[in-house]
Amino acid sequence: MQPARPPHSLQGTRLLITGAAGGIGSAAARLCSALGAELILTDLQVTPELDRLASSLKGVMTVQACDVTQRSQVEALVHSQGEISALIDTAGICPYDDDWLSPDWNEKAFEKVMQVNLLGPINWARALLPGMIERQQGRMAFCGSVAGWMGGVRAGPHYAASKGGVHALVRWLAQRGTPHNVMVNGVAPGVIDTGMTSGHGYQAHTQPMKRLGQADEIAHVLSFLVSPGASFMAGCILDANGGILMR
Numbered sequence: 001m002q003p004a005r006p007p008h009s010l011q012g013t014r015l016l017i018t019g020a021a022g023g024i025g026s027a028a029a030r031l032c033s034a035l036g037a038e039l040i041l042t043d044l045q046v047t048p049e050l051d052r053l054a055s056s057l058k059g060v061m062t063v064q065a066c067d068v069t070q071r072s073q074v075e076a077l078v079h080s081q082g083e084i085s086a087l088i089d090t091a092g093i094c095p096y097d098d099d100w101l102s103p104d105w106n107e108k109a110f111e112k113v114m115q116v117n118l119l120g121p122i123n124w125a126r127a128l129l130p131g132m133i134e135r136q137q138g139r140m141a142f143c144g145s146v147a148g149w150m151g152g153v154r155a156g157p158h159y160a161a162s163k164g165g166v167h168a169l170v171r172w173l174a175q176r177g178t179p180h181n182v183m184v185n186g187v188a189p190g191v192i193d194t195g196m197t198s199g200h201g202y203q204a205h206t207q208p209m210k211r212l213g214q215a216d217e218i219a220h221v222l223s224f225l226v227s228p229g230a231s232f233m234a235g236c237i238l239d240a241n242g243g244i245l246m247r
């Protein structure tokens with residue numbers, strides 16, 4: 001008899017990871033490669049670092065540039081890759097311009113954040129969901145944020161609103177995907193030590209665990225959400241915040 005496949009194995013999963021050059025996205029790529037996934041990696045640009053990461057990992061099918069705000073680019077990438085069985089979406093921006101009373105703060109900043117953080121996930125879901133429904137199988141995991149629950153401390157109102165929007169979108173998508181075995185979930189990280197937070201005054205001693213989170217600690221949650229182990233989870237936003245918010 002064949003030994004049962006471990007529930008967190010990603011053997012046989014064709015997984016698209018966005019924001020793959022970023023802190024959490026690159027950690028997810030490393031982990032999911034180790035778990036056996038075939039990987040399609042994408043970010044705004046294919047930097048030399050992303051290229052190096054891709055060549056160092058097993059299972060990378062392709063690495064491609066794609067601007068998540070551009071529906072045509074997202075669709076072109078998805079349609080060029082054949083069947084994609086899972087998505088981990090980590091692309092995001094956090095401009096830290098929370099001085100919204102300043103005359104310089106304008107709708108352009110709001111629109112940019114919404115386009116990347118909220119229209120981006122919509123673009124991916126719009127391109128992927130119909131095929132997943134047709135195959136009656138799929139997984140999507142999105143990055144919300146603790147800011148989407150409690151408002152950002154340092155991040156601006158647009159960022160907090162965009163992440164609250166991601167939490168709602170996960171549920172909207174889960175309602176449509178779940179009857180077809182397309183399971184859509186998300187993670188709400190606390191303060192994670194990546195390029196997004198570095199140099200913005202987050203201090204370890206203010207955190208309940210006296211440290212910031214590590215990108216790997218979010219990658220673990222994301223890889224679980226696209227694994228067979230999460231087969232009965234739908235519309236969940238898992239908190240991984242080091243105890244900064246307990247609900």
Ligand SMILES: NC(=O)c1ccc[n+]([C@@H]2O[C@H](COP(=O)([O-])OP(=O)(O)OC[C@H]3O[C@@H](n4cnc5c(N)ncnc54)[C@H](O)[C@@H]3O)[C@@H](O)[C@H]2O)c1
Pocket residue numbers: 018019020021022023024025043044045066067068069089090091092093094116143144145146188189190191192193194195196197
């Ligand atoms: N770091 C944290 O503390 C934290 C906390 C909560 C939520 N998050 C969320 O986790 C996700 C990953 O964050 P991170 O910390 O790894 O940040 P990061 O800045 O290291 O990575 C984000 C990646 O998104 C990419 N990106 C930005 N705009 C894009 C676009 N238009 N098209 C394609 N790619 C684009 C960037 O190039 C970058 O590689 C984000 O959605 C972020 O909002 C992070």
